[in-house]
Amino acid sequence: MKKLINAPEAVLADALTGIAAAHPELNVDHVNRIIYRGTPTKAGKVALISGGGSGHEPLHGGFVGFGMLDAACAGEVFTSPTPDQMQEATKVADSGAGVLHIVKNYTGDVMNFEMAAEMAEAETGVKVSAVVVNDDVAVEDSTWTAGRRGVGTTVFLEKIVGAAAEEGRDLAAITALANLVNASGRSMGMALTSCTVPSAGKPTFEIPDDMMEIGVGIHGEPGRHRVALAGAASIAQQLVDPVLADLDFTSGPVIAMLNGMGGTPLIELYLMYGEVAKLLEKAGVTVARSLVGNYITSLDMAGCSVTLLKVDDELLKLWDAPVNTSGLRWGL
Amino acid sequence: MTTDTVSLDQLVAWLARFRELVSQQQGYLTELDSAIGDADHGSNMTRGMTAVMEKIGVSHDDGTQATLVDELFKSVGMTLVTSVGGASGPLYGTFFLRMGTTAGPVTTLDGAALSAALRAGLGGVVARGKAEAGDKTMFDAMAPALDALDASLATGGDCVTATAAAFSAAKAGRDATEPLVARKGRASYLGERSSGHLDPGATSTALLFEALADTLGQAPA
Numbered sequence: 001m002k003k004l005i006n007a008p009e010a011v012l013a014d015a016l017t018g019i020a021a022a023h024p025e026l027n028v029d030h031v032n033r034i035i036y037r038g039t040p041t042k043a044g045k046v047a048l049i050s051g052g053g054s055g056h057e058p059l060h061g062g063f064v065g066f067g068m069l070d071a072a073c074a075g076e077v078f079t080s081p082t083p084d085q086m087q088e089a090t091k092v093a094d095s096g097a098g099v100l101h102i103v104k105n106y107t108g109d110v111m112n113f114e115m116a117a118e119m120a121e122a123e124t125g126v127k128v129s130a131v132v133v134n135d136d137v138a139v140e141d142s143t144w145t146a147g148r149r150g151v152g153t154t155v156f157l158e159k160i161v162g163a164a165a166e167e168g169r170d171l172a173a174i175t176a177l178a179n180l181v182n183a184s185g186r187s188m189g190m191a192l193t194s195c196t197v198p199s200a201g202k203p204t205f206e207i208p209d210d211m212m213e214i215g216v217g218i219h220g221e222p223g224r225h226r227v228a229l230a231g232a233a234s235i236a237q238q239l240v241d242p243v244l245a246d247l248d249f250t251s252g253p254v255i256a257m258l259n260g261m262g263g264t265p266l267i268e269l270y271l272m273y274g275e276v277a278k279l280l281e282k283a284g285v286t287v288a289r290s291l292v293g294n295y296i297t298s299l300d301m302a303g304c305s306v307t308l309l310k311v312d313d314e315l316l317k318l319w320d321a322p323v324n325t326s327g328l329r330w331g332l
Numbered sequence: 333m334t335t336d337t338v339s340l341d342q343l344v345a346w347l348a349r350f351r352e353l354v355s356q357q358q359g360y361l362t363e364l365d366s367a368i369g370d371a372d373h374g375s376n377m378t379r380g381m382t383a384v385m386e387k388i389g390v391s392h393d394d395g396t397q398a399t400l401v402d403e404l405f406k407s408v409g410m411t412l413v414t415s416v417g418g419a420s421g422p423l424y425g426t427f428f429l430r431m432g433t434t435a436g437p438v439t440t441l442d443g444a445a446l447s448a449a450l451r452a453g454l455g456g457v458v459a460r461g462k463a464e465a466g467d468k469t470m471f472d473a474m475a476p477a478l479d480a481l482d483a484s485l486a487t488g489g490d491c492v493t494a495t496a497a498a499f500s501a502a503k504a505g506r507d508a509t510e511p512l513v514a515r516k517g518r519a520s521y522l523g524e525r526s527s528g529h530l531d532p533g534a535t536s537t538a539l540l541f542e543a544l545a546d547t548l549g550q551a552p553a
Contacts, residue, residue, distance in 0.1 A: 052358065069375075074486070075417055076417060078370060079370075079417045080374065080417050080418055080419075081374075081416050081417065081423060082414050082415070082417050083413055083414070084412060084413075084414045105515065106422075106518070107419045107461075107517045107518065108417065108419040110361075110416040111419055111421075111422035111423070111460055111461070112413075112417070112421065112422055114422075114460070115422050115425075115426070117412060117458075135421055138519065141523070142521075144515050144520065145515065145520035145521055145523070146516055146518070146520045146521070149521075171433070199372075200371060217521070219370065219518075221521050222521060222522060269350075
């Protein structure tokens with residue numbers, strides 16, 4: 001394992017130190033491992049709190065700031081944060097209008113956020129609602145599994161719902177919007193290589209040089225199938241087809257994301273986006289906005305994912321609204 | 333002769349023995365978890381139970397800060413929730429929190445009270461994890477263990493024989509998870525590929541009942 005670290009067990013603490021040094025506009029609570037806005041949430045604004053295992057940066061800490069999250073809880077690499085962290089995040093972020101928990105659908109994350117919500121309501125009376133993002137079409141059999149995993153749609157959701165929260169909408173409206181965004185997004189990912197978790201010290205899975213994993217999860221979970229490595233056009237097809245098969249994206253505009261898994265250079269991501277755009281055009285899908293880059297990663301995994309989100313004028317307006325975070329910044 | 337109850341000290345000894353067992357089998361639990369999960373069950377449980385013993389074992393000569401069963405289990409549950417993370421933290425944490433609520437502010441548990449507390453704990457695991465029989469989870473070791481405990485108590489067994497029966501049933505339940513296809517947790521994404529491996533959660537649950545049987549099976553001090 002070759003990594004820019006001091007020690008495997010210190011990765012998260014040291015990374016939070018770096019985030020605090022690089023972003024004086026944010027507050028970093030090193031004890032509770034939460035990142036929150038430097039300026040307090042304004043009264044009457046619903047607070048958006050997310051979190052999850054680390055290793056997916058910029059998600060979630062990179063999306064804390066005006067127009068997106070109020071606070072993010074960082075767990076150990078690929079391990080859910082705990083309810084006490086979410087409690088602390090709620091304390092610093094709640095302005096009295098309630099809190100929305102944005103949870104990716106993984107067993108540990110869902111349980112820990114549920115406990116946090118129960119504790120918050122019992123102890124402080126803060127109103128908490130939650131959205132569980134589950135957009136990964138690679139998981140075919142949702143009935144007999146823990147369900148579809150939460151991946152790329154999380155980025156869209158944090159941006160769009162964040163903009164709505166800045167407008168001062170109430171918790172019920174915010175929750176309904178979050179559920180709408182989740183229902184409107186689908187993703188599919190692939191890996192050329194495995195990620196390596198620092199504490200494990202070796203790759204999560206073995207894959208030969210001439211093979212790739214189609215439908216991989218953001219923790220290196222197995223995908224739909226392992227197939228022979230192919231050209232970018234073929235890979236794009238293998239990602240776009242299952243997404244389009246799962247939801248009709250031809251009835252209105254979409255926002256498209258070509259996301260890097262952390263170990264793939266931007267030149268390849270743009271190359272892949274070009275292939276994806278061609279396929280979408282051929283399928284009659286109108287791309288209104290696009291996002292290409294590393295937004296929800298899997299440590300050093302080489303590979304990418306495609307996420308499509310059905311939008312209308314309202315969602316597009318919220319997408320275009322100003323945002324000021326280290327991960328997304330525009331319209332200021 | 334002692335009356336057939338479990339004392340607070342014995343409950344603390346149970347937790348200490350559980351810590352010892354998960355720590356001894358840390359590598360094995362992690363190995364099971366790397367086959368069908370994310371390779372951290374042994375280290376997470378060891379970290380959690382070590383935190384538990386540090387939390388409850390401070391300063392008192394009798395080995396515990398808590399003087400009542402509900403205090404003890406609430407402290408154990410919260411410590412697990414805040415130190416373990418992942419799915420095991422909320423599951424084992426909720427188990428002990430619910431045990432504490434049901435046990436109440438008492439200093440000893442008789443067989444019926446022990447059973448009621450454990451049942452409440454199982455109810456918490458089900459509420460949190462939504463697991464059913466055969467999903468290849470800790471439920472598959474815990475539910476048969478409690479059935480065996482109750483069956484033994486119902487036929488006049490004392491706490492020692494009842495917890496020994498519970499341990500046997502937990503082991504059998506654990507072993508029965510091997511051929512199952514996982515339907516909960518990260519292992520469920522493997523589908524058929526999860527078959528042929530013991531469930532790590534059922535395995536640590538069997539250790540929980542082994543620890544209980546070990547502790548009560550010893551001659552009382």
